[in-house]
Amino acid sequence: MLTEYTNDYLLDKQVKIFQPLNGYRASTDAVLLAAAVADNVHNISILDVGSGTGAISLCLAQRLQQNNVTIHGLEIQPQLAELANLSANANGFDFLHYHNEDIRQKLVNPNLKPCSFDIVITNPPYSANDLPSPNASKATAHNLNCFDLKAWLSFCLKMAKPFGRIYLIHRAEALPQICEALQNKAGGITILPIYSKQYQEAKRIIVAAQKDSKAPAKILVPFITHNDDGSYTESAQKILRQGCGYTSF
Helix, strand or coil: CCCCEEEEEECCCCEEEEEECCCCCCCHHHHHHHCCCCCCCCCCEEEEECCCCCHHHHHHHHHHCCCCCEEEEEECCHHHHHHHHHHHHHCCCCCEEEEECCCCCCCCCCCCCCCCEEEEEECCCCECCCCCCCCHHHHHHHECCCCCHHHHHHHHHHHEEEEEEEEEEEEHHHHHHHHHHHCCCEEEEEEEEEECCCCCCCCEEEEEEEECCCCCCEECCCEECECCCCCECHHHHHHHCCCCCCCCC
């Protein structure tokens, strides 16, 4: 039975998204992460791991809809996968499909084969140790369960083609774990620190890497989302409102 849901929007009403009335709902992290994929990608396949209500891939679909891409999302919660498919249909994204799959198990869908995606993008659960939300949907989305970050990223690497690209957003404190998971498996690691305001500590990081690459790592100029008065910076508005990509990746 389909859960109760609300009709919401992303990217200043460019994209429709249906989300549970009581449950996991997308945050700005999803939009910030989607912007990491370059505008000039064409004829490629993208996998959104842990797709939730579909915010990341919906934003990608909006920006890349003329680029002949195919996008698949994997989501463990069947209600969220169903809502995400409703959103894809409502936006006319016939190249975007969500699947109810548990990545801790063997994937059921025969179209989801290892080493078959040019880009794998993911917003993993942030912690195994945080106090879980009393809401079961939020707890599933936010807390790793019988699976750690290294295993999650190993799955992402497994699904990427040779020299395919991986993108993720996470808490800044997880950077050592991320680098450990990617070591000897991916290179060209690019780190974008996300700051709420100038001179504050980065709370989030976006990390990109290329499977099988031996290229050196680099840290980009920080991305600042808010001015001192609390309004969005011009750069943040281009991403969160207009749906643009970063110029630095």
